[in-house]
Amino acid sequence: MRKILVIVAAALSLQSASAFAASGDTMNFRFSPLGLVFGLLSVSMDFKVSEDWTVGPRGSYWRLKYDGILSEVEVTAYGFGGRANWFKNGVFTDGLYLGPSIEYASAKATVTDSAGGSSATASLLFAQAIVGYGWFWDSFNIMLGGGLSLPLGDADLETTENGVKTKRSVSSGNFAAEFSLGWTF
Numbered sequence: 001m002r003k004i005l006v007i008v009a010a011a012l013s014l015q016s017a018s019a020f021a022a023s024g025d026t027m028n029f030r031f032s033p034l035g036l037v038f039g040l041l042s043v044s045m046d047f048k049v050s051e052d053w054t055v056g057p058r059g060s061y062w063r064l065k066y067d068g069i070l071s072e073v074e075v076t077a078y079g080f081g082g083r084a085n086w087f088k089n090g091v092f093t094d095g096l097y098l099g100p101s102i103e104y105a106s107a108k109a110t111v112t113d114s115a116g117g118s119s120a121t122a123s124l125l126f127a128q129a130i131v132g133y134g135w136f137w138d139s140f141n142i143m144l145g146g147g148l149s150l151p152l153g154d155a156d157l158e159t160t161e162n163g164v165k166t167k168r169s170v171s172s173g174n175f176a177a178e179f180s181l182g183w184t185f
Helices: 002-019 033-037
Strands: 027-031 040-048 053-067 071-087 095-113 116-136 140-151 155-161 164-170 174-184
Touching: 027 140, 033 040, 033 174, 040 071, 040 174, 053 095, 095 140, 116 174
Parallel strands: none
Antiparallel strands: 027 040, 027 174, 040 053, 053 071, 071 095, 095 116, 116 140, 116 155, 140 174, 155 164
8 A cells, every 4th residue: 555655646746747847849939919009019039048047139119100289299219138037837837937138228209399399319228127927838828027127327318309409317217017928939
């Protein structure tokens, strides 16, 4: 009887260990579907480098144009950088993940109205840390998380209003959120 209990316990421990084994996939393409509603295209590519880690590039592009009754607003922005992901239960498996990244972002906004026009441009290098949970199926996945985005230095902000240019530096952190859909292969 004791041998049977030992065999059953060993089988259960092997089964639970295999449930958390890392996926055999080596890449994950992800994008943010909520950003598309506002004209933001944000994509990431994750490459498996160990049983618990991925690294890869990420990029974003945003263009918004609004023609109102009294004014016209146009915003264009882009960003690119690199990100790592640590998965508690192994790469591309359900569970907790941590996602540190470093990115560069640049944006320009222009407002044109009857009084003339004004514009602003800004660029910034920042670090971000996301803590979240990932759900992984055969090849489809969802990652949901939140964290902080902190500047690495001051943002260079230049504004122009009625031909007068003003330059200043701005530094502040922000809350960061992530909701992505992905496909592993």
